[in-house]
Structure formats: structure tokens, C-alpha cells
Amino acid sequence: MTSEPAYQALFLGAGPHMQCGVGHFTRLLQEAIEKLEPGSCASLTLTRSEASAADIWRAVGSAQNVVCNFPIVAWKRVIVRPLLALAIARLRRRRVVLIQHEWGGLHWLRRITYIPALLLADTIVMFSPLVRSELADDAVVGWIARKCVLAPLPPNIEAPAGIADSRLRERLAAAREEGRLVIGHFGSIYPGKQPNALLRIGAILKERGLKPLIVYVGSFIRGVDTVEESFYTRAAELDLIDDVVVSGYVASDHEVFGLFSEVHAFCYPLDEGLTARRSSILTCVQAGRPLIVTGPALTDEFDHHPRFRELIDRGAIVLVARGSEDEVYAARIASALKWPTIQARFDFDGWWQDVAQAVRAQLV
Template identity: 80%
Template sequence: MTGETRYRALFLGAGPQMHCGVGQFTRLLQETIEKLEPGTSATLTLTRSEGSLAEIWRAVGATQSVVCNFPIVAWKRVMFTPLLAMAIARLRRRKVVLIQHEWTGLHWLRRITYMPALLLADTIVMFSPLVQRELASDPLLGWTARKSVLAPLPPNIEVPVGIEDSKLRHRLIAAKRDGRLLIGHFGSIYPGKQPNALLEIGAILKQRGLKPLIVYIGSFIRGVDKVEQEFHARARELGLADDVIVSGFVASDHKVFGLFSEIDAFCYPLDEGLTARRSSILTCVQSGRPLIVAGPALPEEFDHHPRFKELIARGAIVLVARGADNETYADRIASVVKRPPVHWPFDFDGWWKDIAEAVRAQL
């Protein structure tokens, strides 16, 4: 190793002004590692106005490892500089730790942007055996999966003390007074989450006279796909145009859980099945509302994540056989909403300590 180092790890971030799940994850991970080992980590902010070549060179020189949760801000303005920082780290013989959440679920254009990061990484931290297998099966970059290790993913959001009112929450309260069945879906909306499949289930519930209102708490990911247009077109085709709400980005955790408090059940008919990388699932579970989701594709999906496995065993997460038809999901929703909310014990700090220890082992 060349040069004098002050830190074990340098985390690449986009600053506190970047409100997205990617940035939140990086911040919480760095803060948890710093609590476990004070004074051993630092953050380098990379934005359009911050993070010059000289600043990157100096920051990399002062650390043993560079940790990059790529892209550092959700597919927005900062793509090149994190790759530059990783390249400088390799040039200066620092270890590069890449945090990789997805692979096949990404649009092919987005996978292309990941290619340099995968090549530059010394270690790739992944959260799902299924995603690990997807990368290993890639004809061009499959060999990089040999650099990967599994870590247990925690939720980005902790249940806050108290909730915050909002116009949308009052709208949901009024809907419940009218006898509506509120089905929730939380997180970014993109094809991998099969948002249209939930519409199909809603149409079945409506035919049964259960008056569903499907509430998507989140916003559509902007990209080359026409996800939002196709979603609303399908809702109209199914006669659900007035039975669907898309909240858009909700900035406050207090507001998020205020909305959660009115949801009767969450549902995720994931084509790939439940994987251990689904942080949004873990956020929903903390609400105490029942959550129905397709079962995992691999029997070993949660072997590295005992806390996630325990939630399934306790019934906080209700599995439906992968490949089940929409009628089955409708049946399960109709049955679970009859049970009262159950607030499961959830050690948020413990979940983050688990991943921090896993990442520290790679530094």
C-alpha cells in the first residue's frame, strides 16, 4: 500500500440533499460502521459541484478501502465520478468494495453503466443468492460473481416516534369509512416489482365486491421504459382508474408510516419471488400490517439472513407459491385482512449492525 492512510474505509456519497434509497443506505451504513469503530471511516461527497479530481485523489490516498454503493444516487446526475474514484483507488492500490443490489432486474442500458464498477471492484457485496446467481450467469461478466460475498440487507426506514398527518392520509381515512379495502405497495415503482400484476388482483377483488383501493406509496422510476404510461393505461382497461392512488415521493418517514397506518394489507406478486434484497418489504413489515408476497425462487435465499427468515417463520410475511394465479392472491388478501395488526419485535439497530459487520470484514 502506498501513501499514508488515516481511514479504513471511504464511502462515496452524493450528500444529504440527495433524497433517495441509495443515498440513505450509504449514509446509514457509514454511520453504523463509525459507531462500531469510531474514527475509522469517512465520506466523500460527489455531486456536480463537489468532488474534483484533486479532492478524489487526496481522499482516496487517506484510506485503505473505497466503498461504493453504485449508483451513489438513484440513476440521476452522478454516474462518472464514482467510477473515476474507483479507478483512482485501484491505481493507488486501495481496495475497492462495490455494493451491488440488482442485476437481471435492471434495464440493459443500466447494466452497461455497472460494467466498469464490476470490473474495478476487488469485492462485490450482494444481498441475494438469486441476484448472485443472475450475475454468475451473465455471458460477459459472470466471472465477476467469484468476487462476491453475501450480506444481510436491513430496511432503510425505521418506525418513527409518532406519525405525521397528510392530505393523502385523510383521503385514505375517508376511503376506509366508505368501506374500501386498502391494498398497499411501498417503494419505487418499476417493472421488476410487477406493479401491473397488483392491478389484476385489484380487479378480481372489485369483481367480488370488496371495493379495493390500491395505494402505491412511492413514485415511478424515470428511465427509458414507459412504465407509468403503461400502468395507467392498464388501470383504465381494468376499470380501476378511480381505484388506484400513486402518492409520489413521500419525504418524511413520519408521513410514510402515517399512510401505512391506514393500509389493510400489502401485496407484492413478484415474478422473481421474494428475495433477501427487498428492503421495501422489511419497511412494510414494521407497520404490523399483513404482507403477502410470492415465495422465493431458491430454497437457500435466506440462509445468510436469519432475521429475514424469522419474519417469514413468524407469519409477519405471508408467502404465496411462486407462479400462483391472481385468484390465489385475492383469496389470501381477503383472508389476512381479517386479522388485527400485529407489531412484531424489530431490532432496527441490530439489523444494521449485522450488515456493518459483514462489510467491515471486507475492508
């Protein structure tokens, strides 16, 4: 006689030692669903050396659903094992719930590695109508978009009670004392975020005598793109080499928000416009500094995400019309010097409860 699975959901992950946004999101999502129904979830660590086919077979058999935030870690490191787990889940008639954060912004080689996971999924959870439409418009796998459901994305990082000092924070504080305009940009640096576009805006501010210092709190994504090389080449062309700082990996949330405390304003000139999947935007908002970003491409981008919409409506996120010249962004940043710092309450747990309920609704 076949016994009932012990868990409602098995989460695929790469273990707590893997420091990446994808893995962190998976752990927080599992914890949030566990709060709704304690004891309902289990996890399976998949690395190059952990989880044999037999281990995966047993783990998949212990749950009714397999949840995979693909890729579970940096895309080149662990690809085969998650796909094997999803294939075994289908073979064992377990429901596969795939979490997919982006599509059109991915390099074409990455999209190829994602396609098997999309095919194996019963349901695909996405966070942005724009990303869903990008998948639907794909000439090869566009039909898969009919599997998609939307969920509200929360931020990965919660503003801590205190902040930590660092050499970079001291440098930013000194720059402010010298009358420099500190502009922030948080998160991994890759082509989809148009990091070079902010450089052009910085050059305009420099021409106007505002002495900008642009701080990118994050690091370049290692991949097939030459984003880091082109970034510094462009900074040199604009005579901004001494006006740009890239922090690299920052180990603690306290240190991250320590850096945020010295920022006058954040700016994201995005070619695709603001989407509901921009977790980095939600992290920055918690600092209470003005955040200036390109408006969304779709009018319904935030219809499924009332908390995100509320941030826009009350002015915590300032939208710049799509197609605006760089001068418009520069003017908004300059005016931000006159805006007060607003530390509104941010219901971090509530944001995560929303996404947990949305994902849980897809489980059998």
C-alpha cells in the same frame, strides 16, 4: 516516508441533499460501521460540480478501502466521478468494495454503466443469492460473480415513534370508513416490482364486491422505461382508474407510516419471487399489517439472513407459492381483513449492526 492512511474506509456519496434510497443506504451503512469503530470512516461527496480529480486523489489516499454503493445516486446524474474514484483507488492500491443491489432486473443500458464498476471492484457485496446467480449467468461478465459475498440487508426506514397526518391519509381513512379494502404497495415503482400485476388482483377483488383501493406509496422511477404510461393504461383497461392512488414522493417517515396505518394489507406479486434484497418489504413489515408476497425462487435465499427468515417463519410475511393464479393472492388479501394487527418489536439497530459487520469484514 509515506504516512499510513488516516481512515479505514472512504465512502463515496452524493451528499445529504440527494434524496434517494441508494444515498440513504450509504449514509446509514457508514454510520453503522462508525458505531463499531468510531473515527474509522470518511466520506467523499461526488456531484456534477463537486470533487475534482485532485480532490478524489487526495481523499482516496486518506483511506485503506473505498466503499461505493453504485450508482451513488440516480443513474443518469453522477456516473463518471464514481468510476474515476474507483479507478484512482486501484491505481493507488486501495481496496475497492462495491455494493451491488440488483442485476437481472436492471435495464440493459443500466447494466452497461455498471460493468466498469464491477471490473474495478476487489469485492462485490450483494444481498441476494438470486441476484448473485443472475450475475453469474451473465454471458458477458458472469465470471465476476466469483468476487461476490453475501450480506444481510436491513431496511432503510425505521418506524418512528409517532405518525403524521396528511391529505392522503385522511382519504385512506375515509375509504376505510366507507368499507373499502385498502391495499398497500411501498417503494419506487418500476418494472422489476411488477406494479401492473397488483392491478389484476385489484380487478378480481372489485369483481367480488370488496371495493379495493390500491395505494402505491412511492413514485415512478424516471428512466428509459414507459412504466408510468403502461401502468395507467392498464388501470384504465381494468376499470381501476378511480381505485388506484400513487402518492408520489413522501417527505417524512412519520407521513409514510401514517399512510401505512390505514392499510389493511400489503401485497407484492413478484415475478422473481421474494428476495433478501427487498428493503421495501422490511419497511412495510414494521407497520404490523399482513404482507402477502410471492415465495422465493431459491430455497437458500435467506440462509445468510436469519432475521429475514424469522419474519417469514412467524407469519409477518405470508408467502404465496410461485406460479399461483391471481385469485390466490386475492383470496389471501380478502382473508387479511380477519387478521389482527401485530406490532412486534423490530430491532432496527441490530439489523444495521449485522450488515455493518458483514461489510467491515471485507475491509483490509
